Amino acid sequence: MTATPRPLVAGNWKMNGLREDGVALARAIAESRRAAGEVRCEVLICPPATLLQAVADAIAGSAVVLGAQDCHAEAGGAHTGDVSAEMLADLGCRYVIVGHSERRAGHGESSALVRRKAEAAHRAGLAAIVCLGESAAERDAGATVETVSRQFAQSMPEAANSADTVLAYEPVWAIGSGRTPTPGQIAEVHGHLRALLVARYGGDGRTMRILYGGSVKAENASALFAAAEVDGALVGGASLEAAEFMAIVRAKG
Numbered sequence: 001m002t003a004t005p006r007p008l009v010a011g012n013w014k015m016n017g018l019r020e021d022g023v024a025l026a027r028a029i030a031e032s033r034r035a036a037g038e039v040r041c042e043v044l045i046c047p048p049a050t051l052l053q054a055v056a057d058a059i060a061g062s063a064v065v066l067g068a069q070d071c072h073a074e075a076g077g078a079h080t081g082d083v084s085a086e087m088l089a090d091l092g093c094r095y096v097i098v099g100h101s102e103r104r105a106g107h108g109e110s111s112a113l114v115r116r117k118a119e120a121a122h123r124a125g126l127a128a129i130v131c132l133g134e135s136a137a138e139r140d141a142g143a144t145v146e147t148v149s150r151q152f153a154q155s156m157p158e159a160a161n162s163a164d165t166v167l168a169y170e171p172v173w174a175i176g177s178g179r180t181p182t183p184g185q186i187a188e189v190h191g192h193l194r195a196l197l198v199a200r201y202g203g204d205g206r207t208m209r210i211l212y213g214g215s216v217k218a219e220n221a222s223a224l225f226a227a228a229e230v231d232g233a234l235v236g237g238a239s240l241e242a243a244e245f246m247a248i249v250r251a252k253g
């Protein structure tokens with residue numbers, strides 16, 4: 001028998017928030033998580049790098065976990081403007097998102113680089129949330145499974161287990177657009193990713209969490225979570241409002 005993985009709902013704040021509102025949002029989420037009581041779901045927030053320390057302080061002692069949105073592939077050195085996984089771990093981060101489509105598209109990040117970043121996260125003791133997903137053109141061309149398979153093969157670290165790696169399926173066309181795949185379409189991709197995980201990592205692949213991301217809101221969360229093999233969500237816009245974000249957490253239960 002395989003243990004069911006603990007669900008994860010992660011908030012990706014992207015490049016949003018100054019100190020005052022970031023701290024207020026983190027406090028509100030921590031308070032709401034406390035009030036929610038028995039929720040099995042793990043709650044993670046990933047603020048911009050500038051807010052990591054302030055948010056770490058704001059959620060200290062709560063069940064809310066801290067993560068970052070990106071890291072460099074090296075542990076340190078001459079990389080102006082970059083932040084290493086070790087630095088994030090030093091601030092109290094437990095997770096780091098790697099390979100988000102906004103970094104793949106906006107910063108030209110290749111799957112090979114994403115893989116190195118995931119391995120850097122592991123070396124620093126962080127869990128990596130590895131993102132992948134097809135563009136609108138790839139879906140329209142019927143190339144969704146082919147695209148995510150290629151990204152999976154090239155982006156996932158050589159060694160991974162269910163504690164140190166999370167996979168996030170985020171169709172590019174669903175991010176920030178208000179559009180989502182149907183639960184059936186999500187189940188199809190997640191089922192395929194599950195098979196790839198098991199083929200590559202054996203038993204650990206069975207319990208590794210697969211998140212769905214892209215326009216998850218309080219109003220559609222229950223329907224999206226009902227799809228097979230959806231172990232949680234990576235939430236952008238709807239994670240910037242505590243009540244909305246926590247409604248998504250409660251929908252996962």
Ligand code: PGA
Pocket residue numbers: 012170174175176177213214215216234235236237238
């Ligand atoms: P969204 O973003 O929820 O605003 O669509 C999701 C993401 O990019 O992780």
